[in-house]
Amino acid sequence: MLKEELQKALNEQINAELFSSYLYLSMAAYFEDLGLAGFASWMKVQAQEELLHSGKFYTFINERRGRVQLLPIEGPQLEWESPLAAFKAAFEHECYISERIHKLVSLARKHEDYPTENFLQWFVAEQVEEEATADGIVQRLKLIGDNSGGVFMLDRELGARTFALPAAGAED
DSSP states (O other): OOOHHHHHHHHHHHHHHHHHHHHHHHHHHHHHHHTOHHHHHHHHHHHHHHHHHHHHHHHHHHHTTOOOOOOOOOOOOOOOSSHHHHHHHHHHHHHHHHHHHHHHHHHHHHTTOHHHHHHHHHHHHHHHHHHHHHHHHHHHHHHHTTOHHHHHHHHHHHTTOOOOOOOTTOOO
């Protein structure tokens, strides 16, 4: 059974994951408005992944005989100065989520809750990938600069990303 402090923190992480999804949907809307359907599609897939992450926390809390408590979701930012600024914000957000996950690992260790620490290791690894992916796009957008042809080529590439539900029993 989960300790109260850990249960509270895991519920707050559900909220953070749901906010992440909401943020990425807001970014998708921003990109749609700019006519960058590929960027928007990439963000929609990212939003779906974040919902999947929140579901993992939801399921884990219930499996540990905890109580899921859904909290209000803050409204996300609606506008960015540029596609680069939006992806910089996405990268910074992923760094923030990584910090949250690391604090959860520390809290699980404090309570000697090994099942929770083990559960969180998937997220530790996932966040390395999330940060690297967002930063990679930031670096490419920096290289592209004001070259609209480069932006449209990247838009086409990002639009190829698809969301696939993991197979039953799979880790992701």
